[in-house]
Amino acid sequence: MSDDHTHVQEFFTARAADWDSRFPDDGPAYAAAVADLALREGDRVLDAGCGTGRALPPLRAAVGPSGVVVGADLTPAMLEQAVRAGRDRDGRLMLADVTALPLRSQSLDAVFGAGLISHLPDPAANLRELARVVRPGGTLALFHPIGRAALAARQGRRITPDDLRAEPRLRPLLAASGWRMTSYVDEDVRFLVLAVREA
Numbered sequence: 696m697s698d699d700h701t702h703v704q705e706f707f708t709a710r711a712a713d714w715d716s717r718f719p720d721d722g723p724a725y726a727a728a729v730a731d732l733a734l735r736e737g738d739r740v741l742d743a744g745c746g747t748g749r750a751l752p753p754l755r756a757a758v759g760p761s762g763v764v765v766g767a768d769l770t771p772a773m774l775e776q777a778v779r780a781g782r783d784r785d786g787r788l789m790l791a792d793v794t795a796l797p798l799r800s801q802s803l804d805a806v807f808g809a810g811l812i813s814h815l816p817d818p819a820a821n822l823r824e825l826a827r828v829v830r831p832g833g834t835l836a837l838f839h840p841i842g843r844a845a846l847a848a849r850q851g852r853r854i855t856p857d858d859l860r861a862e863p864r865l866r867p868l869l870a871a872s873g874w875r876m877t878s879y880v881d882e883d884v885r886f887l888v889l890a891v892r893e894a
Contacts, residue, residue, distance in 0.1 A: 729757055729836075734804070745777065755785035764786030794821045808835070826872055829892045835869075
């Protein structure tokens with residue numbers, strides 16, 4: 696495991712127990728982002744870096760009982776909280792590294808990643824790995840329940856031009872990784888990027 700992975704695990708392990716209570720009002724933003732992903736009944740979707748599984752209920756509702764929902768996370772403590780919250784009823788939880796997924800190529804219709812992009816150790820390679828597991832024409836949603844400016848203020852920092860989530864940086868990064876950006880929204884109340892897997 697790389698130092699990046701160890702740091703991510705330590706960061707989230709320390710915060711897992713009170714993660715949901717720290718952000719109790721995010722549910723509607725998750726539901727809206729999942730709706731924008733435009734999943735269909737029977738689709739197969741991965742919540743990459745699922746954490747406590749807050750996206751799993753709306754993902755399950757979107758794909759219905761015939762669909763497949765998988766939540767993958769690197770941190771056991773976050774998955775334990777997902778189970779405690781009963782979200783394992785909405786999808787299969789998997790302890791896995793999203794940078795090397797134990798999934799077949801082109802086996803999914805979509806990937807949902809909440810707060811994911813800033814924790815990827817090698818964003819270009821890691822976005823290619825997400826593209827690998829999605830069929831051509833499938834979709835990717837990179838989401839955060841607050842926008843870049845609000846997040847920076849919460850963290851006591853300023854947005855800089857080299858911010859990975861800035862559209863001029865993210866669009867070519869996605870393109871080089873097998874994705875075509877179709878939508879970019881950065882508002883106080885949410886950050887949502889949608890992309891389509893190129894053929």
